[in-house]
Amino acid sequence: MSLIQDAWFYWVAVPAVLIVGIGKGGFAGGLGMLAVPLMSLTVSPVQAASIMLPILCVMDITGLKAWIRSWDRELMIKLIPGAMVGTLIGYLTFEYISDDALKLILGVMAVLFTLNHWTKGLRPVRPAKEVPPLRDHISGGFWGMLSGFTSFLAHAGAPPIMIYLLPKRLDTRMLVGTVTIFFAIVNYVKLIPYAVLGLLDATNLGTSLVLSPLAVIGVLLGVWLHDKVNPQAFYRLMYTFLFLTGIKLAWDGVSGVFMPL
Template sequence: MELDATFFAFAIPAVLFAGMSKGGFGGGAAFAASPLLALILPPQYAIGVMLPLLMVMDVTAIRAYWRLWDWRNARALMAGAVPGILLGSAIYSIADPDLFRLLIGLIAVGFVCFQIARGRGWISVAPRPFSAIRAGSWGGVAGLTSFISHAGGPPAAVHLLGQNLGKTTYQATTVLTFWWINLVKVPPYAMLGMFSRESLTASLMLAPVAILGVLVGVVAHRVVPERLFFQITYTFLLITGSKLIFDALT
């Protein structure tokens, strides 16, 4: 892993986009950073670099949304995420890098397809009463996909979108949930060797970009329409995910 111009050319916009999404601008697009970095790094290094940065983003964002979350939904998602994370660590220990490239690529492309279908009305998420079992189940899926590629946002969104939460309550609930999920991922990531001196150095160098992205996202969440951001993010995700799938299969 080399911290050269190519690395930062990919990493800076990826981390900035992720920070803006964590701040509330761009929905579940925060995980776009991992597929972008996986184009130039082995998957384990890509997600290893991103975890400390996501934790910096979580701490920055949680102050902006302090106590605005729905605790009942957040608590159930957080509890359910733990077994999902444990399953992810078990899968990682027996998988090769190409499997993770394939999974990250499929998650990226699947997320874009889901959002396009939802935006066009082909898929709708009907309001439904709270169920701790249902929320915990979606939390388990979020924990698993978050472990694999920091892509827990879409499964959590599927549950939360049916809860009739306001925009700010929804964002605050996801911020709290993923603050916990990312914290729980640290020990298994460390045991599986996903952190290195170089990855932690890269995370430290990119931390100001992460904080800036969150602050920009918090402001944009309140005042800016998200349509253009979504279009750009989804385009990058579709191209990146397709490339990772191609690389994994060939």
Template sequence: MEAGFYWFAVPAVLFAGISKGGFGSGAAFAASAILALVVDPGTALGVMLPMLMLMDVAALRPYWRRWRWRDARVLIAGSVPGVALGALLWRVADEDLIRLLIGLVALFFVAWQLARMRGLVRIRQVEAPGWLGLLAGLAAGFTSFVSHAGGPPVAVYLLAQGATKTAYQATTVLVFWAVNLLKVVPYALLGIFTAQTLAANLVLVPVALAGVWIGVRAHRLVPETLFFAITYALLSLTGAKLVWEALT
């Protein structure tokens, strides 16, 4: 990788680690969107998957057994066909289509979160049926495969179940730990992992671990509104640019 790549990769991976460690791991996919601005989408996803897996392992310990196991089990089961659908799409899609999908998912993520904050979208706390968890898992598996962005479907399901802040965080960490494991073999078979992505991973390991460490502590100290305001601004800019590049 050229030196200029790391000017984007270091802050992106640090941000992803902070998100994984303390603010709902779904926002960590912003790192993939940022990297897709400077390298092709496959390279961006190939660099980030091992980093996200490392963050998952680092974040599991502080939230150990604090997750909602019933909900996690249903979401993980649903993610299996979602990952398979993502792999099938990858085989036939070109780089611009993947870039477009990453950009659109980023913009949708921001729009959904803002609509929820303003009360335009209300999530009722009810005991959701199992099939709804499977559907949320399928959507999460698919969007996670093509953009590492499975957060919104999982968030909708967990919030509807009335998960507390810590239980929500712990469950998302567990779910995406499993989903990311499911993606390893198809990523390898599709050639998404390369010598270049491996070399970048070796450089970025300490950055990823530092991000998780900061996130676990910031979970109790930093207002979520500040963190997510920065997240939404980054995703809006990167999402719009990726869509523009894909269409032009």
């Protein structure tokens, strides 16, 4: 079995997979986009995303079992078609996006996602508004498409989808279930274009296989820690980590795109 041999990769990959699993298992996700930025500190973003996809699919199996009865079917009908279009756009444009450009995109998204999380408490809470059905369908398709695209590039589809869903003030279980089922569908669909692009080669799949048990351990650990760890403290630490990683990747991306050697 072919594996990545760089020890530094595993120093960041092991905690990254565990953290994402813990987030999915006990803290309603939200940190799924942390793994690729962390891994991208030691391997290319493309390889990091390729290794992480099968691992996310393993985590999704657990999520499906937990949330299969708690999701909004009408919202899914609005989101999934756009997500499939976004995935297709990601597939068609993937080879034209350089590693440095991807690092820049990933870094900026990580920073903006973190800043949005930190400042949401400062923004006034507005009551949910009734949106005309046609407008809501178009909005769902647009944000679903953007989520599918960013998810394809770097498994970073959470920010666009949350921009659409959070104003709807869904019940917590319905929100978590809808997001979980949405990304389970998107991730399993992504396996096809990833395979066509040759991203699921022996080295990447072998590394995914070695790390996959950590996905299960992370999810189970999240379930166990749910009532034992302060979720605010956990997320404060994780989002700080994500912010610093985003700054590093954005700088590397800017240096590579605008200041090549």
